[in-house]
Amino acid sequence: MKKKTPAKGKVYESGVAYTSRPVVVPPSIDFTTDPDIVQVVVEGERLTYGHLFNPAFATEIAQIEPLPHQRIAVYDHMLHQSRLRFLLADDAGAGKTIMTGLYLREMLTRRLISRVLIVPPAGLVGNWEHEMRTLFNLSFTIVNGNDAKIGNPFTQATSDMLIVSVDTLRGDAMFSRLQEPDVVPYDLVVFDEAHKLAADREPDLRLRKTDRYRLAEALAGIPSEVERWSLPWSCQHLLLLTATPHMGKDYPYYCLWRLLEPDALATIDAFNAYPLDARRRHFLRRMKEELVYFDGKPIYPPRYCHTMSYLLNSGEVSEQRLYDETTSYIQTYYNRAEVLNRSAARLAMSVFQRRLASSTYALLRSFERRQQKLLLLVEAMRSGKLNPAKLKVTQMELDKLGDVFDEKTGDEEEAEADQEENEVVEGEALEAVVAATLAELETELRQVEYLCHLARRVYEAGNESKFEKLREVLLDPQYSREKMILFTEHRDTLDSLVRRLSGLGYTDQVAQIHGGMNYREREAQVMHFRKPLEQGGAKYLVATDAAGEGINLQVCWLMVNFDIPWNPARLEQRMGRIHRFGQKHSSVHIINLVAGKTREGRVMKTLLEKLEKIRKDLDTDKVFDVIGKLFEGISLRDYMEQVITGNVVAVERRIEGTLTKEQVMAWQTTQNVLYGKDGHGGAVKSELPRLTQTVEQETCRRLLPGYVGRFLEKSTPLVEIGIEGDLQGFFAFRPLKPGRLDWLLPALERYAPEVRENCTISHPNSEQQVIFLHPGEPVFDRFRAYICDRFAEDALRGAIFIDPTREQAYFFHLVQVTVIRMADPTLRPFKRSETLESRLIGLKQWQDGAIEVCSPEHLLLLRGCTDLPPSLVSFAASADEASARAAVFVREQVVENIAREHRQTLLSDMAQRKEFLERSFIYQAADLAELRKKQKEKADQGDRHAKGELTRVKQRQKELADRKKEAIEVIEREPTLIVPGEMTFLAHALVIPSSDPEDRLRYDATIEAIAVQVARAYEEALGAVVQDVSTAERAMEAGLGAWPGFDLWSRRPSGEHIAIEVKGRAGFGTVELTENEYIQACQLQDRYWLYTVFECAKPQPRLCRVQNPFKKLLVNERKRFVINEGAIFAAAEEDTFYG
Structure with missing residues (x-):
């Protein structure tokens, strides 16, 4: 033509x-047009619609195998909703970030979203970027406050996929950028730790909303009466993530629901009347106890808490003397601050009290800073730059300071100029004094100089009791070869621990993370810790709370609390770092170091031992997940002030009364009432048979590696590109003529030079530095788009x-x-x-x-x-x-x-x-x-x-x-x-x-029917359950794709599924596989069998079975897949079956 x-x-x-x-x-x-070109274009287009062929296509390309509860959330609850307004409230550590990533991947593949905004607390920003990039190959850009000053980050070329902290986004400068008219609306907005979007109702019925909540209202599409919060658009899809949707008060819980359906749930009465079946569309919560692997085993191993007490050393220059002298100093100024109602001065004393319980070095550094602050005040008073009246005014201003440790959890802290927020506030708090005159300032200065001198001598003596107790743990035979996390509240203590561990010979085996690091620096340290010891990985990770939240460290099953947070929510968060899905060890152990004879140590020891007793009494470690809830409205900091100034025994009794097994049981009952026993999600374990069958079916619906590999194999010659290496293993692209690869270089250059030489279409492990080519990966997407665009007109001809x-x-x-x-x-x-x-x-x-x-x-x-x-x-x-x-x-x-x-x-x-x-x-x-x-x-x-x-x-x-x-x-x-x-x-x-007459022999319908009957009889004789999937209708009824690439789907008595392609000949002769059958043989390897039935025209047809025909018969074929009978006989199993 x-x-x-x-x-x-x-x-x-x-x-x-x-x-x-x-x-x-x-x-x-x-x-x-050349048929190969049309076929390549059709395949290229088809590969961009992975979900049409494998409904769980994201699981193929993610660097993680989703667990049953994660599949249920994404594929049973979220993905089918044309407008997602959802509160995902699974227990901490269940993998809500992973479920979000799966949902994103599926929605992007379906072309239903293109712009995504993720809004986590500040401390989780880096973790979100890392997990989206490493687990789902999704490139998000992190936006910080400075970006709003130099331009509009929501209109840049990288604005389609953004992560910005909730407190940055609620700021005037950043939110005003979001309001600008040229901002394209975001399709999906994700709020992590959504319970922090706080709102409540006053006694006079007025709503009290935080700025975080107003931000969420604006993005959810709730009109605002205040111009500051008006937004001309709203997101189509809204996903709220939290492990604690109900924080003890009904109205704030309702306010979260209001964000999902603002009109239908405009009041709490409307919410209370909202029926259970309607709520199921918007809500899912599963507790740790429900979550299991596919084999039914619990995901979360048991968790044990060990409290190790140590004694302070004594003597003229000793820890005990430093403790006594510092406590006396704190008592004096606590009392005076309370009388004068100076909250900042009380906060300053709590700094010393916390650091006294943390480490000698941390206490020394605070005394040094306090000394410097007092010197400046004394000099200012002596020079006349400051008088008693001005001093009082400045001190009143400091009363606005809040206690970051008490009021925020680690993920909420904002880093400032390479410092953690608590460091900044502590620095300001150390300016707070109760002195009203120069004489009083000079008196305190002399006290602090003395304490500073004493602390330095104790520190330089190098005999710190707490570190010696830690050293016992490190050298314990059951722990000495294991990775370990050491948590502290204070960066000064972190620095001291890193130095001391290095001094023990662990210089290259210590990683550290703190809130002053940017997320890239943190990621490098975490990767150093995650790397196996034999590959040069760190043995110890020293971390502060501000860096610890959001970092998943399941490679480790040992955690040491070098100091114990006074905020129970922070303690709860620490315990969740290694107790989460992915933890492979049979149990998780948390070791707490406490100076048991000190006032503060007695309080913490009482608390920790009571937690362990409740765990034993109830035979569940659930108590470790609800510490923050049980102490809701109760301040451990207040308790610590009381033990300094009053009766320790009374405080211990209060803790005993606050923390009881009855309260833990009551809390669990409340949860069941609030969410229903199964959190509207159904028991995960009861869904395992269905899910297992679905996963089995998906193995025959995958596009990777076979279909992607065949596309590359057939398309590269069309553009004069070669494949160097093994397409089934690792390979690189090579231009067959100069300049032929230039159009692909920008995508390749996103990766390091050495990585560009290691492309693969098979699922790599997390340690391999490779380019995993798949739909949604930049190099493959560029390659596919180029092929389809270049040959689009040919395909249309x-x-x-x-x-x-x-x-x-x-x-x-x-x-x-x-x-x-x-x-x-x-x-x-x-x-x-x-x-x-x-x-x-x-x-x-x-x-x-x-x-x-x-x-x-x-x-x-x-x-x-x-x-x-x-x-x-x-x-x-x-x-x-x-x-x-x-x-x-x-x-x-x-x-x-x-x-x-x-x-x-x-x-x-x-x-x-x-x-x-x-x-x-x-x-x-x-x-x-x-x-x-x-x-x-x-x-x-x-x-x-x-x-x-x-x-x-x-x-x-x-x-x-x-x-x-x-x-x-x-x-x-x-x-x-x-x-x-x-x-x-x-x-x-x-x-x-x-x-072709030979085709008529190969595809004779009568002969094919006889062959299928013989093959089926053989399998059923083995006790297998056999499904005929040889037509599109039958295949889809079996839960497979329209053309799975084989004729029979056989489940053997062992539970194993095998795919059987059946070929029949009236006598003897060649058989031919289609392109589709060839690719599935490549995909399934040993699970794919070729059953050839010869002599179907005779009374006793002869069955020859070949396992893995791709490896044995087809691996070198590239065009037509015709196999002669001699090769089949040579490759067949020894047993012969006659029908």
């Missing part, structure tokens, strides 16, 4: 009613293929279709259009005009051809007209049916959703009436603030009817906006019957 000018692919545009769209068909379909199983010719078309929700600028949620679904569809169009949908991989069942039989010239010439009819069929039948399914989903529960709205607005009206009444009473009493609030309440009452009308209209309007979107032809083919 005469070659024609390349044709441009035409697209059916969205944005107008689908019934008015003209039919535009690609011209010049002449079938003159079409090629000729042979289908040896058919007697009639037909056209094959590959079409990309979408369903969209059109924009409606009059309604805020619909200001922009949204893609609801994107699919790749194959079509068969017969000579008689009949059209049927088939799978896109259909071309893999065929083989290419260059000759067109004269009898089919006129049929081939009708391709343009035929494709026009196919376009009408796709638009009116296929895509309209998909759109109808989306509409029906919305219509099915529309009445219920409207009922929820009606009820919610009734509750809102009642709440506003009550709020108006209370504010009027206060206004009548002269409260000026109440008058302003009353005006706002009246305005809200006026607007209520309009808001209700719009909310109802949104529900009713949405189904009418769902229409077919863009439709694009990607490739065409003319498929003709075979004229």
